[in-house]
Amino acid sequence: xxxxxxxxxxxxxxxxxxxxxxxxxxxxxxxxxxxxxxxxxxxxxxxxxxxxxxxxxxxxxxxxxxxxxxxxxxxxxxxxxxxxxxxxxxxxxxxxxxxxxxxxxxxxxxxxxxxxxxxxxxxxxxxxxxxxxxxxxx
Numbered sequence: 001x002x003x004x005x006x007x008x009x010x011x012x013x014x015x016x017x018x019x020x021x022x023x024x025x026x027x028x029x030x031x032x033x034x035x036x037x038x039x040x041x042x043x044x045x046x047x048x049x050x051x052x053x054x055x056x057x058x059x060x061x062x063x064x065x066x067x068x069x070x071x072x073x074x075x076x077x078x079x080x081x082x083x084x085x086x087x088x089x090x091x092x093x094x095x096x097x098x099x100x101x102x103x104x105x106x107x108x109x110x111x112x113x114x115x116x117x118x119x120x121x122x123x124x125x126x127x128x129x130x131x132x133x134x135x136x137x138x
Contacts, residue, residue: 008038014131032131071095086123112136
């Protein structure tokens, strides 16, 4: 399995909510989160995701499970609290794939984690809001 230990950068995206509510056939996507800093600990089973303002400062504890395959899959639980103390949780599932999918993973085409995210707490945006994310090594 790939060693994920180290520093990464995170960002998530979601369909633009107003376009969805009025039935736009191909809704545009918008940034759901600001860019976050990910640190994955030795063993690739835990880490943190930290967002600095704007819009809010928050650190989420990450629990990771990497599963062998082609491609390898990565399941992530992200748990923390909003500044007001409300619980904030997300479940992510992604795959370790090349930055440029038309080429194999190599030094000049590193692996990234791409996948889907679902918010599993009611705080901040409605529970079960979904989108996609990208985590790339820095």
